Amino acid sequence: MIKLLHPQKNYPSLEKRKLKITYYTNRVEETDSTPSITATGTKVRDGIVGVSRDLLKQGWTHGKYIYVANEGIYRIEDTMNAKHKQSIDIFTFSLKYARTKGTFKTDVILIDDPSKLLKYGYYVNIGEYYYAKTKTYN
Secondary structure (H helix, E strand, C coil): CECCCCCCCCCCCCEEEEEEEEEECCCHHHCCCCCCECCCCCECCCCEEEECHHHHHCCCCCCCEEEECCCEEEEEEEECCCCCCCEEEEECCCHHHHHHHCCEEEEEEEECCHHHHHHHCCEEEECCEEEECCCCEC
């Protein structure tokens, strides 16, 4: 959860949308012919997501971060099949976990560059990186 800790004036608003969330694994049935390589050419791993192409065209581009409510913070490194719209696909190695999570809608916040948030007082925990926060989103 991103929580209000140190409110400051002139902080940037974060883009928040309610999006469809799914989970995917590196099985060929769920991906293309290179199931362990993302659209950016990196190896799949925990902490990455694929986004639908309509979101990519709207600035939710590879290399940016997102906060998925009640799920965590992820880096955009993959692209979903063209048939998906307004969707985020979270990578996991566990097919059982992916099936357990299913499909749901929740709030997703786009974070351009977490390191820039520090000067505005945001706190964001992304792996080993810690930044200060200013708003609460559930």
